[in-house]
Amino acid sequence: MTDFGPDTVSAGSDVSTGAPRRPIFEVRDLAIGFDDREDVLHDVTMQVQAGEFVVLLGPSGCGKTTILNLAAGLLRPRSGYVRFDGDEINGVNTNVGYMTQDDTLLPWMPVHANVGLPLRMRGMSKSETKEKVEYYLSILDLSEAGSLFPSQLSGGMRRRALLARSMIYDPRLLLMDEPFAALDAQLRHQMHVELRRTVKNLNQTVVFVTHDIAEAAKLADRVLIVGGGRPGRLVAEFQVPYGDDRDLENITYTDEYARFERELNEGLRGARGPRASAA
Secondary structure, three states: OEEOOOOOOOOOEOOOOOOEOOOOEEEEEEEEEOOOOOEEEEEEEEEEOOOOEEEEEOOOOOOHHHHHHHHOOOOOOOEEEEEEOOEEOOOOOOOEEEEEOOOOOOOOOOHHHHHHHHHHHOOOOHHHHHHHHHHHHHHOOOHHHOOOOHHHOOHHHHHHHHHHHHHOOOOOEEEEEOOOOOOOHHHHHHHHHHHHHHHHHOOOOEEEEEOOHHHHHHHOOEEEEEEOOOOEEEEEEEEOOOOOOOOOOOHHHOHHHHHHHHHHHHHHHHHOOOOOOOO
């Protein structure tokens, strides 16, 4: 575990040169609030490297979603800076995909049209759109569902369709805000397996928000604990002790997983400040 001080930055380096790598997403000395109210987040510094799966774990209301909205360019900080691929974010960031727990599939469109919608909005040709839609439906096991309407899909299929739509324009960063919170335990596990497999095969960078310790322990390469009361801050960092080839079907039965889950639980208890949300 790493405890965060005011100058803490998680940095990587280029293996070939030893030089620091430029993070794809970076926040430094950040404070953000709304109107004249107190800060939601204060003194936040963090980095996300290309190809990482970073989980923001913390109690409800601590500012996790605010960090996603900063990455998407939907909010501006009061102080500090937010950068994407080295450049400060000054407007809507079209290089990110954003998936929430809401079901935003359009009910009057079949799956293939829903998934291809972002490409059509970007002016991609029909033939290119068709090719990309078929590819993403294939890798997410939805090839047979392309002509179905959302009302004809199971919960897991709807989630996979939303994931395909979030990734189809090849965003450099995928933001996920508790995307599986509404699913039952079995479907949630299936989506964990699908998500890890898909993003690692595509080398997709992910920032994933959850308040579920088990979800964080299974999915992440690195976990950042957000909390500390109001305003929120980053209070600890955990590097996941198992690699990309983890077996999600059996990892929860291992001693290594059990130890890591306990560490996250202790870190999360420390993140609950006296004024933190109890949800």
